[in-house]
Amino acid sequence: MKKIRIFNYPWHLAHQYELQKFKNVEWSWLRQYHRKYNDTPRGDFFKGEWVKDYEPGKYDLALLHLDQQCLEPSIWDRGKGQLYRELNEVITDIPKIVIMHGTPFYPERFQTNEELIDLAKSAIGDNYCITNSKKAAEQWGFGHPIWHGMDADEWWDLPKEPRVVTMIGPAGLPFYYDRDFLRAIKEYLMEEGITHCHITADWNAKNWDEYREFLGRSLIYVNPTRESPMPRARTEAMLSGCCVLTTPHQDADSYIKDGKNGILIPRNPKVVVDIIKELINDYKTAIKIGQAGKETAKKLFTQKRFEQEWQDLIKKLC
Amino acid sequence: MARFNKKIMLVGALTFEKFHRKPKDTIGGSRIRINNMVKYWDEAEIFKYGRQYDVMIYQKVYWLDHAKAFDGIKILDLCDPDFMHWGYKTVEMISNCDAVVTSTEALKEAIEKFVDKPVVCIPDRMDLNNYPYKKIHTKEATKIGWFGYSHNFHAINESGVLKGIIDLKKNIEFVIISDSMYVPLAFAKDKIKITNIKWAKETVDQDIQKCDMIVNPHLDTSNWRFKSNNKTLHSWALGVPVADTIDDIKRFIDPKERTKEIELRAGELKEKWDIQQSLVEYKKLIKDLNEKRTSKN
Secondary structure: OOOEEEEEOOOOHHHHHHHOOOOOEEEEEEOOOOOOOOOOOOOOOOOOEEEOOOOOOOOOEEEEEEOHHHHOHHHHHHOHHHHHHHHHHHOOOOOEEEEEOOOOOOOOOOOOHHHHHHHHHHHHOOOEEEEOOHHHHHHHOOOEEOOOOEOHHHOOOOOOEEEEEEEOOOOOOHHHHOHHHHHHHHHHHHHOOOOOEEEOOOEOOOOHHHHHHHHHOEEEEEEOOOOOOOOHHHHHHHHOOOEEEEOOOOOHHHOOOEOOOEEEOOOOHHHHHHHHHHHHHOHHHHHHHHHHHHHHHHHHOEHHHHHHHHHHHHHHHO | OOOOOOOOOOEEEEOHHHHOOOOOOOOHHHHHHHHHHHOOOOOEEEOOOOOOOOEEEEEOOOOHHHHHHOOOEEEEEEOOOHHHOOOOOHHHHHHOOOEEEEOOHHHHHHHHOOOOOOEEEOOOOEOHHHOOOOOOOOOOOOEEEEEOOHHHHHHHHHHOHHHHHHHOOOOOEEEEEEOOOOOOOHHHOOOOEEEEEEOOOOOHHHHHHOOOEEEOOOOOOOOHHHOOOHHHHHHHHOOOOEEOOHHHHHHHOOHHHHHHHHHHHHHHHHHHOEHHHHHHHHHHHHHHHHHHHHHHO
């Protein structure tokens, strides 16, 4: 089978870790100063070649990255949007796939979603676009959804501490991640004497192993996000056997069967806290739900399915 | 591979402001040394991701990863003594470059002491096309200005310039154009009108032209010796004389003296401080470096 040469640059390293597992692909990564490569999220997984510029004729395909923040004028001009803007201009001889990592929801900067959608359409132009959830593709009005995939064996299902955790970035995009909701859950839990751990804010893993160990020993995982398209950390928690409580948005309600393989939560922190209290008191049920969630994730979020969907797309474009 | 020996070489200039995600033309060094020059240089552009360059100019940019990977001609352009701060990898960056360009002779001499690469001084010069209007001086001076970064306010206090202006007893307004508010020392309280104006690239030129003269006090201490005269040149180009001493201030109270000074400086600007000269010097440096590489190969 012919090797495909793909031009790419560091962006979402956990996502790119999975991409780099693809067979028959040679990767080239652009050196740049906006998004850094480091070995914290997935160890030193880098394969391929670092390049300082784009050499026409050398590649079959380019992967470019966008999210809603990129479209904010100052970020488009000189932030991470600049990376997309300049490379999209320079690369003209091969097909380009844009991975749209976000959703059209950025009320802090854009009064209407339509404004954001128009900007995204104009930025993407004729490039092929991938979204991370079906809902995101529907909201943008363009894009082909590919759910993420992972190797289940890479996640550690360990004896569970009765702890409650969430893994989202420490700051930024408050409405998108619904940080107010998370904060309220934390505060109400605290009133009940339960200390919730916001991974990245309350505690930071030194490396991937430490993260997997911590997650794998956590009984309850809470996902508060409102518009994040298919947060990977939720799937990581499922594969680690955590009992996942999640908001229903961005496709989650299509595979979480409430009370069976996870729990769908309303945006009501008091209700969430009551559920958590019940689960801590009923450890066996929490474990059972966690195990069912793990089975679901093992079926739906496989590396094999993820690669196949990408390979089909690559075949179509190259 | 860089394409040596060819007639046209594409030059990518990565400026401090671009590297640090600042809006265009908001950092003096980037604007004066690179942005203004690149406009007149067909083979050069501000660095763009993905583009294949033959020459890189890193304007106060310490992007070691890139410099190590880039096999074309590399020049580190410096306008500050960054090496005096522990956080900069000046020697390492220079060791990955072919040459260093400095904005002053003092900086050149300092750097030459610790590197074995060619160090060339290409001073700050002005894009004279940026100054279509010169101030016309008709009345006795009433406003004296100072402009610059607020971290240089201490020069106003330590040089005694403010006391000198107060001692003239001429009811002069002292205008500060800066990123932050200047609060004078206690002795000046109620003795002089101080007006603070926020520096903005769109308005700074008009704000300077509202002044009758500019003071640009230099200190002998600290890193002052490395500073270029770009504020003086900028004021001259706007038609506003620069007083270096109290005697200058006294002299420039008279509009005829200011007009005379500006006419004199207009000639000096064309002769010595035109950005076109920097362009010639930069091109010559690149040509020399290219020849050096070619002869090595």
